[in-house]
Amino acid sequence: MLSLKKYLTEGLLQFTILLSLIGVRVDVDTYLTSQLPPLREIILGPSSAYTQTQFHNLRNTLDGYGVHPKSIDLDNYFTARRLLSQVRALDRFQVPTTEVNAWLVHRDPEGSVSGSQPSSGLTLESSSGLQDVTGPDNGVRESETEQGFSEDLEDLGAVAPPVSGDLTKEDIDLGAGRETFDYSHRQKEQDVDKELQDGAEQDDTWSGEGAEALARNLLVDGETGESFPAQVPGGEDQTALSLEECLRLLEATCPFGENAEFPADISSITEAVPSESEPPGLQNNLLSPLLTGTDSPFDLEQQWQDLMSIMEMQAMEVNTSTNEILYSAPPGDPLSTNYSLAPNTPINQNVSLHQASLGGCSQDFSLFSPEVESLPVASSSTLLPLVPSNSTSLNSTFGSTNLAGLFFPPQLNGTANDTAGPELPDPLGGLLDEAMLDEISLMDLAIEEGFNPVQASQLEEEFDSDSGLSLDSSHSPSSLSSSEGSSSSSSSSSSSSSSSSSSSSSSSSSSASSSFSEEGAVGYSSDSETLDLEEAEGAVGYQPEYSKFCRMSYQDPSQLSCLPYLEHVGHNHTYNMAPSALDSADLPPPSALKKGSKEKQADFLDKQMSRDEHRARAMKIPFTNDKIINLPVEEFNELLSKYQLSEAQLSLIRDIRRRGKNKMAAQNCRKRKLDTILNLERDVEDLQRDKARLLREKVEFLRSLRQMKQKVQSLYQEVFGRLRDENGRPYSPSQYALQYAGDGSVLLIPRTLADQQARRQERKPKDRRK
């Protein structure tokens, strides 16, 4: 069956591709849906290769259009829609928006291959996957960024519709996928896709089918669902053609009135750069790299590649400095605006902010991942040499300068020129304090080596929602052991609950006599029933032990999977038993327990009794140790008054109560101690991360400040060098200086006067401090 399905699938796919290549438009799904249900079941069942087109059909019916894909009017209809969408999407600066998710799917270590299934969020939440996202070059920062990056991605997902890898083609074609306009439908698609791909995830032939699916996606218009021949096999050429086509459409068919949203959306581009201080004409400069490409396709392609390489660096910035994104200043923050003259840092932060807040824009930026070139549809294959091999935060930050280099006119982009060319020296090399960088690196390494404290806190919240004494037993692994042991002891099921605390009355040698469970209901071992079962299984384990292991386990998350194993961890403290019991303290074989003779169970439980329980039984104490320990003092005294007890018995009872309470107190104390240690550890890691972030921000600010100063200095020298006196001679820099007036004018004043004014200005802040 599988072979038949594969045969049919591949054969039909190849046939479809061939037909498409020769210009015949074929929509297999139409036939599969309406005419060949068995084949559809066979092929569509677990195969993800067909879900895309199926979704198109779904959309065609679900979004209300209701146009049959094979309708004669479909050409005009879809062509008009596609062209309109092209025009509309043109101004959105659409670069492939979904490759990142496709890449995530491919990189998923769990092997989930569906990019459109709803579980993509799970993929994003996977820490390993996130580390993969950061790329191998970002290992230094993985530990620090994995949590923040996850949050960042979640933020992106919260704003932007979840997109999948099977949209790649439409991104290349138009940029704006249909999902951009119909998110709800996309969710429906994902639901269907999940059903369809449940089996596909286990299909070993996915890679082949996935490649075919990608190739097939190239033949299906992502926006209209229309199938059309793959006219341009090369991704880059296709991208260029799409742009050219769009531009031609823009010029030929669309009046400006129809592009009323164009400038508004252009702002979405300019918002990515600190345009607050830009002159209005800059937008033209900003657009020029894209719009002027119609005249020179090569230039357009070259600029497009440059842009993609820049965006790629931006994406790496997203992957590697999420904390900076999370902590970065809001758009209106003075830090972001005041540095607008030096575009490096503000651009970086603004872009990051938009990546975190604007879905479309963020996706557009984030898809430039180093893995994009692995997809045969993007034009980023030539970008690989541009990808910095050492993608540290600082290097990726430098990448943002190239963005300014592209968007800003050269005369305003002195800093970008400093960093754009490979032949130019790295400006940061002379600007940054090496010690500071080393500190950052060491800090990142230190953080990386430790367990992520945020994850630890999450685990702590998950496993111990109550930091106090009482634990929710439903969250405790002891409930597992409870369920496991529920059938092991019949006496456990008959354990009687007395008032607030349940006393475990297990059968002993004399069936009527009671054994005692020292672990009472007070403290954080709240559920004595489970404890009884654990004791019945020979595990001393009590709730705090499990709690402790839970806490220890989130030092290493992998240990979380071993929780059932914990029931065997408990120490067999046979020293609690009476010497007579120690003689035969060996655990009974499991077969004996399974055979379940009550006497053997009674012997076994008898052996598990604590020392005080044996003493109490030896002294013929008429009530359980559990009552002795856990009853309130009034009830306890009332209980004692009911019986005629000897002094020895009363003394033993008081000792039992004291030891029992102290035992629980010790457990609580140890639990609190461990909690304190873990909280301190987490606080230390948080502080280290904050310190590293602040250091990075400081470095960036210093770098921006330095670059601004350099720029101002160069402008100063340039202006000053052009000044001439009445005789046409240049002014001496030692005698004259330029001073900036408050109204924006520049005055030439004697150096001495300038020095005096400078001193006055220096004194003012000092006086204010005083």
Next chain:
DNA sequence: TCAATGTGTCATAAT
């Protein structure tokens, strides 16, 4: 055999 760890118990102070 030794070290690390877990646990119960005691003594003592604090509540």
Next chain:
DNA sequence: GGATTATGACACATT
């Protein structure tokens, strides 16, 4: 002042 709780210290068992 007694009961309870918290905690350091110790001993013992287990790994």
